Amino acid sequence: MYKIYINQKPLILISDKQVEIFKDKEEILLARYPGKAKFLLNYIDMLEKGNKNMQVVLYDHDIDKLYRDLKTIAPPVKAAGGIVFNENNELLAIFRKGYWDLPKGHIHRNEKKKDAAIREVMEETGVKDLEI
Known part of the structure; x- marks a missing residue:
């Protein structure tokens, strides 16, 4: 699991084996990663503009690829x-x-x-x- 904060709101990356933990929770958008980095921009935009309790949880069978894709469009800041x-x-x-x-x-x-x-x-x- 990776947890990245965007404007104080978490973007959580999980494997598809962890989906049950986040199902049916309020204020959580749970979505399968479509496999293309450009789609991540939509989720980042949601967190930047959404309410302060919002969380986005993305899942994929290859969580490390998902994280690498995220870093290509939003490099980590030290x-x-x-x-x-x-x-x-x-x-x-x-x-x-x-x-x-x-x-x-x-x-x-x-x-x-x-x-x-x-x-x-x-x-x-x-x-x-x-x-x-």
């Missing part, structure tokens, strides 16, 4: 961020696009993951003097 606690052990979260989230963002070219995590948390929260 990101970093952090879970931040203060001296009182309180968690810092940000409210973004209608959801509570952790600070994170894209890793720049040649940037180390730790450096990107610190930079993103500082940019999104204004907190300084962070330690990993």
Whole structure:
């Protein structure tokens, strides 16, 4: 199983042996992958425009091919961020696009993951003097 988030909504890729788990569930669009990467754009568009509880589950007998096809039209993005606690052990979260989230963002070219995590948390929260 692969779970990819698009605008905070999951696109779940499963083998056809796992279909029963997702049948008859509310807010889930369950569909067989038609085998052509261009069709994946329709499902991505649904998640981008659909309600916040929507989930799309696609299944195929060759889940790895399905995942490879998805990566051809929507390459993975490397990101970093952090879970931040203060001296009182309180968690810092940000409210973004209608959801509570952790600070994170894209890793720049040649940037180390730790450096990107610190930079993103500082940019999104204004907190300084962070330690990993």
